[in-house]
Amino acid sequence: MLKATLRSFFAHKGRLLLSALAVLLSVAFVSGSLIFSDTVSRTFDRLFASTAADVAVSPKEAFEQNRGFGSGLVPTLPASVADEVAKVPGVQAVHLDVEVENLTVTDAENEPIGRSTGPPTIATNWYVSDRSPVELSDGREPAGAGEALLDKDTADRKNIGIGDTLNVLAQPGRFEVEVVGIAKFTTTNPGATVVYLDTAAAQRQLLDNPELRDGEAAGPALATSVSVDAAPGVSDGALKKRVKAALDGNYAVQTADEQAKSAAEELGTFLDIIKYVMLGFAGIAVLVGIFLIVNTFSMLIAQRTRELGLMRALGADRRQVRRSVLTEALLLGLAGSTLGLLSGIGLAVGLIETMGLLGMNLDAAEMVVSWVTPVFAYAVGVGVTFVAAYLPARRAARVSPMAALADLEIAEVGRPMRVRAALGSVLGVAGALSFSLCATADRTRDSAVWLVGGVVLTMLAVVAAGPLLVRPVIRVVGGWFPRIFGSVGALSQRNALRNPRRTGATAVALMVGLALVGGMSVAAASMTKSFDEEIDRTLGADFLVQSDSFGPFPREVTERVEEADGVGLVVRQRFAPLRVTLPDGEKTSTSAGAFDKELDQVSRLEYAQGSTGGALAPGHVGLQRQFARDHGIRMGSTLRVEFPNGKEAELTVGALTKQETSGGFGAAGGFFLGMETLEKYLPGGQEAVVFVNAASGTDVDKLRASLESGLEAFPQVKVRDQADFKELIREQIIVLLYLVFALLGLAIVIAVLGVVNTLALSVVERTREIGMLRAIGLSRRQTRRMIRLESVVIAVFGALLGLVLGLAWGAGVHEVLALEGMRAFAIDWTVQLAVVIGSVLVGLLAALLPALRASRLNVLAAIAHE
Secondary structure, X not given: OHHHHHHHHHHOOOOOHHHHHHHHHHHHHHHHHHHHHHHHHHHHHHHXXXXXXXXXXXXXXOOOOOOXXXXXXXXXXXXXXXXXXXXXXXXXXXXXXXXEOOOEEEOOOOOEOOOOOOOOEEEEEOOOOOOOOEEEEEEOOOOOOOEEEEEHHHHHHHOOOOOOEEEEEOOOOEEEEEEEEEEEEOOOOOOOEEEEEOHHHHHHHHOOOHHHOOOOOOOOOEEOEEEEEEOOOOOHHHHHHHHHHHXXXXXXXXXXHHHHHHHHHHHHHHHHHHHHHHHHHHHHHHHHXXXXXXXXXXXXHHHOHHHHHXXXXXXXXXXXXXXXXXXXXXXXHHHHHHHHHHHHHHHHHHHHHHHHHOOOOOOHHXXXXXXXXXXXXXXXXXXXXXXXXXXXXXXXXXXXXXXXXXXXXOOOOOOOOHHHHHHHHHHHHHHHHHHHHHHHOOOHHHHHHHHHHHHHHHHHHHHHHHHHHHHHHHHHHOOOHHHHHOHHHXXXXXXXXXXXXXXXXXXXXXXXXXXXXXXXXXHHHHHHHHHHHHHHHHEOOOEEEEEOXXXXXXXXXXXXXXXXXXXXXXXXXXXXXXXXXXXXXXXXXXXXXXXXXXXXXXXXXXXXXXXXXXXXXXXXXXXEHHHHHHOOOOOXXXXXXXXXXXXXXXXXXXEEEOOOOOXXXXXXXXXXXXXXXXXXXXXXOOOOEEXXXXXXXXXXXXXXXXXXXXXXXOOOEEEEOHHHHHHHHHHHHHHHHHHHHHHHHHHHHHHHHHHHHHHHHHHHHOHHHHHHHHXXXXXXXXXXXXXXXXXXXXXXXXXXXXXXXXXXXXXXXXXXXXXXXXXXXXXXXHHHHHHHHHHHHHHHHHOHHHHHHHHOOOHHHHHOOO
């Protein structure tokens, strides 16, 4: 039996090729994702471990600020802390660190030299130590204000050399520096653009010391942290205890291991998101691959009915036959997994090179392939293939010895599908119930859980009942084939109807990917429409001035806006990270918007209770009505609020809004307060948005020109009106949508392979039939057309199933979004139409090789085919 199994496997290796390719693609995506994330993690772990000081002293913040909605303040400590630490026994050396990221650096042509997305732009002070990640490769060190070093990668990328001038747009103000040297990374370059300044200049020009804002008053020198080197024989842990005792616990003190762990955890959160998203789409690809493998083995076993019956007649029992088929599946899984693992390594190399183009320079030679990766690769590849082949193997075991004496099939053609009908009905009803609960849930988390349940159940319902839909749908879809293509069209339609189970499984594989595409397009269209309506309803300003990253910008930007000709009203907005203790005892971290008191003149907020004046009054706060209801907050309630600098306040609820989206008014809860309140507890922040109204009698176009002229020196900020702001949101949603489509493309590719495989095996299965048709006058051209039309009708059937499911799933996603205030529902019919047209093209492309093979069959050999 083993010899017969191996001989059968190698005899049919061509027919198994596309199934192996599906396994290969699925495993490649899984292993490539794991290898890439492990490589990035290991690379940065080494970077953090090699560059961290023995002990680091940093400001002790109450909690970490959210970069996306931060205040723009740089946490600092007095430089005198270094003097205190230097006196601690066991300290060999102390270095002041000044490092900021909330800035923009431009070249002589006022073009930003940093990347618009991804790695940050950093300005820091220059000093040499054993742990420096860079070394001076050209020029000299900066000495005094007006001089700087630039990292070599950025210098090469932007063609900047020694003697060139850079503009640094920092929080305290804008200043120029001359590049006097180039610094080369000796470790992995994380992709950041780095400018190095003299330490004294960095303290003065990068850090916003309130006492030095006028440029005259002498205030204490500041730093962002202090790095400490331990003397020989002194452990990091022992030195940490001594330093902490000397500073009376007023600062955060970490050892090198703790610094590396903290940095790795921050990066790990980002990497986990990427890894799990990629693995999620790999899972979809695996699911689609299962349909392909089930179909392939079902058809192969149907074609080998007489062979299997002969084995039974010669004495093979059912267990041996089943084991024979599963052994073939095991061999297929091993081959596909091995090639998939190798392809995954190639995919990881491609991802590493792509990250290099985005600025994160990783070394492919240091790629990490941990033991977990091959284990997962073979578990997925072999496991999926083995499970998918189990049902066909059971059918094979039921072949009777008498099948060797008759031309029988075990494709289950004509068998009643009562079980499928019952199972599909039960799953469909359960899915519909789950979607109804999704629509009636009043919490986003609950609604999302019911949504996932509905998606899974309805997908399983269509998988189970798909074959039942083949005959009614294809009779309609392919009903015009006989009228247009005559007898060839009729034959293609009947071929698709011949085996509903096979047609259904092939179409369902395509359906999964297309349903996800359709559902995501509905979600994106609904989000876009909701944001458009929200902007129309709430935004009343003529213009907004904001940065491309939505983060805070230098104070000088606001000053330039206020000085522009034709400006009538300027309302500032800052973000304030908060930790709020709610009446029910729960603590939540969020971000509030802080506004000037004229907010009503640039925004149209709807209030359930209170007013803008009440919310922005000193010591008061406003928030969303629904959030207040969920947490037992009422008008006049007092909330304990903690700011990042450790200051605490008790704020009175002065207004409850009807707003349902966080929009520009913060994150969870829609908290907003007055600028006066924020300055009292968290002074010196940066604006994130400036709302501008034109003065009476001023043309808005002239005002825009005036604003853009005044802000030419700040390329990171843009002047936008309502239409521009809508377009910005729309572009961001579209970018996310295209990314999802690209990832789903893998599932669709595997589904297309399924169509190709089904048609190819179907041609083999119908060799004698095709030979007979050729013998009675069917031309090669007509044969190719028959196969193509059969492929198209299967693909369109899958597309229609996908569209219906996608619309249902999109409606479910809309119900979840509605709980976040995005209530508008929209369908992008362009995408839906593109899916149908694309399915026709998929059908035509998938049929090319099978149709060509069918048309080239030798007529006499085909008639004599067994």
